[in-house]
Amino acid sequence: xxxxxxxxxxxxxxxxxxxxxxxxxxxxxxxxxxxxxxxxxxxxxxxxxxxxxxxxxxxxxxxxxxxxxxxxxxxxxxxxxxxxxxxxxxxxxxxxxxxxxxxxxxxxxxxxxxxxxxxxxxxxxxxxxxxxxxxxxxxxxxxxxxxxxxxxxxxxxxxxxxxxxxxxxxxxxxxxxxxxxxxxxxxxxxxxxxxxxxxxxxxxxxxxxxxxxxxxxxxxxxxxxxxxxxxxxxxxxxxxxxxxxxxxxxxxxxxxxxxxxxxxxxxxxxxxxxxxxxxxxxxxxxxxxxxxxxxxxxxxxxxxxxxxxxxxxxxxxxxxxxxxxxxxxxxxxxxxxxxxxxxxxxxxxxxxxxxxxxxxxxxxxxxxxxxxxxxxxxxxxxxxxxxxxxxxxxxxxxxxxxxxxxxxxxxxxxxxxxxxxxxxxxxxxxxxxxxxxxxxxxxxxxxxxxxxxxxxxxxxxxxxxxxxxxxxxxxxxxxxxxxxxxxxxxxxxxxxxxxxxxx
Amino acid sequence: xxxxxxxxxxxxxxxxxxxxxxxxxxxxxxxxxxxxxxxxxxxxxxxxxxxxxxxxxxxxxxxxxxxxxxxxxxxxxxxxxxxxxxxxxxxxxxxxxxxxxxxxxxxxxxxxxxxxxxxxxxxxxxxxxxxxxxxxxxxxxxxxxxxxxxxxxxxxxxxxxxxxxxxxxxxxxxxxxxxxxxxxxxxxxxxxxxxxxxxxxxxxxxxxxxxxxxxxxxxxxxxxxxxxxxxxxxxxxxxxxxxxxxxxxxxxxxxxxxxxxxxxxxxxxxxxxxxxxxxxxxxxxxxxxxxxxxxxxxxxxxxxxxxxxxxxxxxxxxxxxxxxxxxxxxxxxxxxxx
Numbered sequence: 001x002x003x004x005x006x007x008x009x010x011x012x013x014x015x016x017x018x019x020x021x022x023x024x025x026x027x028x029x030x031x032x033x034x035x036x037x038x039x040x041x042x043x044x045x046x047x048x049x050x051x052x053x054x055x056x057x058x059x060x061x062x063x064x065x066x067x068x069x070x071x072x073x074x075x076x077x078x079x080x081x082x083x084x085x086x087x088x089x090x091x092x093x094x095x096x097x098x099x100x101x102x103x104x105x106x107x108x109x110x111x112x113x114x115x116x117x118x119x120x121x122x123x124x125x126x127x128x129x130x131x132x133x134x135x136x137x138x139x140x141x142x143x144x145x146x147x148x149x150x151x152x153x154x155x156x157x158x159x160x161x162x163x164x165x166x167x168x169x170x171x172x173x174x175x176x177x178x179x180x181x182x183x184x185x186x187x188x189x190x191x192x193x194x195x196x197x198x199x200x201x202x203x204x205x206x207x208x209x210x211x212x213x214x215x216x217x218x219x220x221x222x223x224x225x226x227x228x229x230x231x232x233x234x235x236x237x238x239x240x241x242x243x244x245x246x247x248x249x250x251x252x253x254x255x256x257x258x259x260x261x262x263x264x265x266x267x268x269x270x271x272x273x274x275x276x277x278x279x280x281x282x283x284x285x286x287x288x289x290x291x292x293x294x295x296x297x298x299x300x301x302x303x304x305x306x307x308x309x310x311x312x313x314x315x316x317x318x319x320x321x322x323x324x325x326x327x328x329x330x331x332x333x334x335x336x337x338x339x340x341x342x343x344x345x346x347x348x349x350x351x352x353x354x355x356x357x358x359x360x361x362x363x364x365x366x367x368x369x370x371x372x373x374x375x376x377x378x379x380x381x382x383x384x385x386x387x388x389x390x391x392x393x394x395x396x397x398x399x400x401x402x403x404x405x406x407x408x409x410x411x412x413x414x415x416x417x418x419x420x421x422x423x424x425x426x427x428x429x430x431x432x433x434x435x436x437x438x439x440x441x442x443x444x445x446x447x448x449x450x451x452x453x454x455x456x457x458x459x460x461x462x463x464x465x466x467x468x469x470x471x472x473x474x475x476x477x478x479x480x481x482x483x484x485x486x487x488x489x490x491x492x493x494x495x496x497x498x499x500x501x502x503x
Numbered sequence: 504x505x506x507x508x509x510x511x512x513x514x515x516x517x518x519x520x521x522x523x524x525x526x527x528x529x530x531x532x533x534x535x536x537x538x539x540x541x542x543x544x545x546x547x548x549x550x551x552x553x554x555x556x557x558x559x560x561x562x563x564x565x566x567x568x569x570x571x572x573x574x575x576x577x578x579x580x581x582x583x584x585x586x587x588x589x590x591x592x593x594x595x596x597x598x599x600x601x602x603x604x605x606x607x608x609x610x611x612x613x614x615x616x617x618x619x620x621x622x623x624x625x626x627x628x629x630x631x632x633x634x635x636x637x638x639x640x641x642x643x644x645x646x647x648x649x650x651x652x653x654x655x656x657x658x659x660x661x662x663x664x665x666x667x668x669x670x671x672x673x674x675x676x677x678x679x680x681x682x683x684x685x686x687x688x689x690x691x692x693x694x695x696x697x698x699x700x701x702x703x704x705x706x707x708x709x710x711x712x713x714x715x716x717x718x719x720x721x722x723x724x725x726x727x728x729x730x731x732x733x734x735x736x737x738x739x740x741x742x743x744x745x746x747x748x749x750x751x752x753x754x755x756x757x758x759x760x761x762x763x764x765x766x767x768x769x770x771x772x773x774x775x776x777x778x779x780x781x782x783x784x785x786x787x788x789x790x791x792x793x794x795x796x797x798x799x800x801x802x803x804x805x806x807x808x809x810x811x812x813x814x815x816x817x818x819x820x821x822x823x824x825x826x827x828x829x830x831x832x833x834x835x836x837x838x839x840x841x
Contacts, residue, residue: 201588332556346727
């Protein structure tokens with residue numbers, strides 16, 4: 001069956017009233033789960049699995065997929081409004097989204113996030129529809145050396161997020177990498193730096209660290225300033241609560257490159273939306289006509305990562321549906337659901353069960369439209385939320401932070417971790433050290449470590465393997481070029497910093 | 504007016520986040536119908552040491568589904584995933600529930616091995632209440648389609664000819680597949696490398712890409728890849744053939760000492776000091792389910808060999824397996840608990 005007729009049949013199945021109803025339920029639930037920090041899409045789908053397995057396979061999977069990409073639409077909301085990244089892929093959205101909110105541009109930021117998500121989400125599904133068989137090979141061709149090289153590249157980009165001081169960004173990144181070593185070692189099964197605490201066997205909880213560093217740190221700094229005035233300007237005119245035509249024009253490139261990058265990175269199992277969102281952000285900072293606005297409330301800085309985050313969905317479905325290999329924790333849950341339906345996910349899924357696969361793909365086109373329609377009208381409402389006085393806002397943020405963190409593992413330990421990282425966030429803010437490199441390094445650290453160790457097992461500790469494999473060699477050359485451009489651009493700046501430290 | 508609206512919204516958002524939190528912890532409570540099965544624990548939850556979608560998680564959910572479909576239980580028991588610490592997290596959770604009747608777990612040999620391979624584990628399976636042994640799950644050995652390796656003995660011979668060059672991929676260094684590989688290397692004198700990956704998908708792509716030569720796992724891990732002609736199963740690491748891979752030779756046929764290899768099995772245990780009537784209830788529900796056609800069909804497609812043991816027999820079996828695995832770990836120098 002070719003893609004066109006498959007898709008046509010898929011639409012015919014997807015638009016039955018039952019399927020549309022469950023699609024809406026999935027998208028709505030996804031949006032809610034995305035907005036609320038804590039409970040993520042994998043946990044939500046897992047809770048709904050017993051219910052969903054009573055539905056027809058296509059219907060249940062349409063709903064579950066809706067939760068998956070719906071959560072990505074919602075994920076930007078708390079990032080922009082409250083500086084709370086609900087998922088690791090929303091960390092980058094905080095950087096410029098929250099700055100825009102502080103300047104009274106929360107509405108345009110939220111609106112742009114929805115529009116970029118819609119366009120990129122649709123691009124991702126188009127890619128899934130027509131490129132799946134071709135791109136599936138990409139997932140297989142990425143082995144440990146390729147992932148190591150990708151991580152070298154990615155960690156270099158992380159330092160670039162640093163803002164003014166390369167050195168402080170570097171220290172922040174190192175802290176993240178160190179924190180990432182805590183937990184169970186994959187290769188030996190050994191507990192590393194856990195002090196015998198079972199709560200640390202799986203490492204620190206990402207949500208606790210991210211909400212602590214970003215949201216709690218921000219609240220502490222603001223409370224200390226005791227200004228008592230509004231931190232946010234909230235325009236009263238509805239027109240100012242939505243993105244302008246100029247905003248859209250400025251973001252064209254960001255959305256386009258985010259869509260393409262997100263899709264291809266999404267195809268790689270394990271890399272995922274976090275890598276996609278911040279690679280797209282740093283690329284945008286490089287190509288933008290206004291790189292100086294990044295980190296200070298650039299609309300492109302919201303559009304690029306949100307686009308990449310959402311087109312990633314389409315890419316991530318490819319290894320899952322064409323090879324039976326899930327690329328993320330949500331993918332693993334969907335794989336489990338396929339097994340529970342008796343559908344045997346694997347290379348023959350498209351041939352054996354077109355009646356299930358194509359409706360899911362078709363529903364993703366419809367779901368993206370539904371999410372845009374659902375989310376845009378909420379933008380003014382959410383933007384006005386910032387109008388509350390600080391004595392309501394701060395306790396509110398603290399409440400959401402504590403409840404959200406607790407809800408991930410129902411663990412008080414995580415709440416203490418949240419508070420500790422809240423203090424660290426405060427200190428980092430005071431000394432001007434950016435928290436984003438720490439968080440991203442924390443996410444990338446385990447991928448990088450495992451990939452490097454796997455590579456060295458394969459090559460008997462001979463690093464030449466990195467140059468023997470074409471993809472990793474290419475990525476490393478790119479990384480070297482990037483490093484060269486970084487040092488050339490920053491050397492004078494860096495030297496001045498080093499001198500300052502010497503003094 | 505405006506302020507009231509935004510305040511209300513904020514309250515609604517907080518309430519929703521509380522609700523979301525509640526729905527996570529208390530899924531057990533909805534649909535509870537007390538007493539319909541007479542003396543049955545009313546809020547049963549089944550713990551697994553895998554994240555959602557992992558092998559044990561999917562097995563647990565399938566088992567619960569089969570129990571419900573055969574009316575041996577009256578509602579789908581919720582599954583609680585505690586992946587931290589390769590079963591140590593799951594056992595710590597059960598230990599906190601000592602004496603309670605609602606918490607049971609689906610266990611594998613990992614539950615026996617992990618406490619012996621880490622220092623100062625304060626939980627072991629011996630603390631738990633055995634309920635029932637369900638099945639053994641012979642591991643299968645898979646290669647990329649078209650590989651010159653046609654049996655495990657081919658692989659061992661190739662590894663002997665070229666020591667330290669061939670690659671077996673699998674899970675953590677103390678997982679069942681890793682221990683099997685180490686035991687075989689020890690008994691044959693062959694040497695090969697072991698490449699750890701967290702998830703089965705990455706192990707499959709490592710074989711397809713040619714980075715690894717063989718991978719071990721349960722039949723269900725590779726059956727679809729085999730059906731699609733991408734992989735081949737070259738050995739069943741047991742004494743009997745599996746219906747899913749009728750052409751694959753057994754280890755016994757290749758004169759490999761099956762008894763010395765760690766055996767993958769699945770069973771159910773409960774929280775420590777579980778009340779006897781609860782143990783009897785679970786054991787009976789499981790025994791009846793294992794006698795159904797639905798289970799037989801599922802077991803065949805997944806390569807499971809039904810092997811029911813009641814709580815006393817399963818308790819003895821667990822002690823035996825702990826002994827065997829402990830000896831093996833000691834031989835391999837992996838034992839850290841002594």
